[in-house]
Every structure is written in C-alpha cells, then in structure tokens.
Amino acid sequence: MKLNDFLSAMERVAPLALALSFDNPGLLVEPDHGEIRRVLVALDCTADVAKEAVETGADLVLTHHPLFFSPVKHMRYDDPETAAACILLRGGVGMFAAHTNLDAAEGGVNDTLCELFGLIGVVPFDEGVSRLGTLKGETTLGELARFAGKTLRASVRAVGAEHAAIRRVAVCSGSGASAILPAAAERADVLLTGEIKHSDAISAKTLGLNVIAAGHYETERVVLEPLIRRLQNECFDVQYTLSRADASPFARF
Helix, strand or coil: CEHHHHHHHHHHHCCHHHCCCCCCCEEEECCCCCECCEEEEECCCCHHHHHHHHHCCCCEEEECCCCCCCCCCCCCCCCCCCHHHHHHHHHCCEEEECCHHHHHCCCCHHHHHHHHCCCEEEEEECCCCEEEEEEEEEEEHHHHHHHHHHHHCCCCEEECCCCCEEEEEEEEEEECHHHHHHHHHCCCCEEEEEECCHHHHHHHHHHCCEEEECCHHHHHHHHHHHHHHHHHHHCCCCEEEECCCCCCCCCCC
C-alpha cells in the first residue's frame, strides 16, 4: 500500500478535523520510502517501541499519543522528547498518531470503553470527545470500580462513597480533568476516566460527581486491537502488529 493510501484510510477511521486545538495528530515522521507493508501499533512511540519498529522491519509506527507537543529545537538521542524520533529517522521508519481525533471518532477510544462497560444510549459530550451512557442496571461505585479494575487490568482509585448508586456514566479516556464540569452538568453519576489530579478530585467531590480513575494507559490501550481489526478491513495488504515493547510506565506492586 502506498503511504497516501494509508493516510486516506486513517482519515476515514479518525478524521483529523475531530482533533482538539491543542493536539498534534497525523504523519509526524515521514518514512524514507512510500510503500507501507508493515505497521507497528502502540499507545506511545517510546524509544523502545521505535527500536522494536526498526528491528522488526516496520515501515510505520501507528500510535495514539503524538510526539512533538511543543516546538523541537534540536534532535538528540539523549533527549526524551526526541530520542524515539531520532531512532525512527535513522531506521527510515515513519510515525503516525491518531489522538483526540481517535478519542472522538465513532468506534474510537471512548466508544470502545463504553462497549466494554455495557453502556447503552451512548451520546457524545464535552466537545464531542467524551461519551455519556447508561448502565443496563443500577450498580454501586465500589462495584463499578472493581469491575473496571478487573476488565482493564488496572489499579483503580475512586472519588465518592463506595455504596453510591450509579446508573448514568460519563466516559473520558486518559486525562479526564476537562470532563469533570461537563459531566456534572450532564448529571452523570460517575466519570470513568484514566487519571485526574488531587485538586480535580476535590472539585469533583464538591460538585457531587463520583469518579473512577482506572489508569491513563489502561483506559486507552483498549482501542489498539479494535483499531488493528478495522484497519485490516480497510487495508488488506498491510500487516499490523501490536507492539511488545509498549507498556505503562508505571509498575504495579
């Protein structure tokens, strides 16, 4: 497949117009050749993932999180912001990111989370990125938090009372601070997200909004395998492989 055909396929899956203004999705590192046969899929393009891409002969790394959120003044192997890009460039490997546009896209990150948690009547909110849905039956904050931990294989923290009644669920993968006020305005019983700061937890509690924080990595990696399946239907002649080097930076003890 030609690179431009891959870019067209990604545009159908996660249109760039859906990305939020702060974001940096798209083709961030161009490969040194125009034919795409092997794509390595990961949440982050770390140095380890970049090395894996070179070693396995990938033509492109497809990630959720972009590189280069701020201007780059130099390219160095010892700089965490540019190390992965240096490795990719040396190996002739490209890198493409689908971030908030994949969060917002139909069948994207937040839709995948809603499906995993069995939500019905799902609608977008918070600039179209987050989702709001209803559980098929009422549960408690503690029960839902424990289900999140088991389903996402995550260490979960919660804001609110363990036995609080939960039916209406707001979903915002990754960093969920921006969804707190909108979720409260939508009268959600709980916000399911990846992470929030201490001060955000206080704000949510003041607003009467329960929160389940199930890990940034854990709430976003769920999209990778469905994304591969969808792209395989779009691009029959490309081999997509889930990265073995991709992992949460946090260890569980």
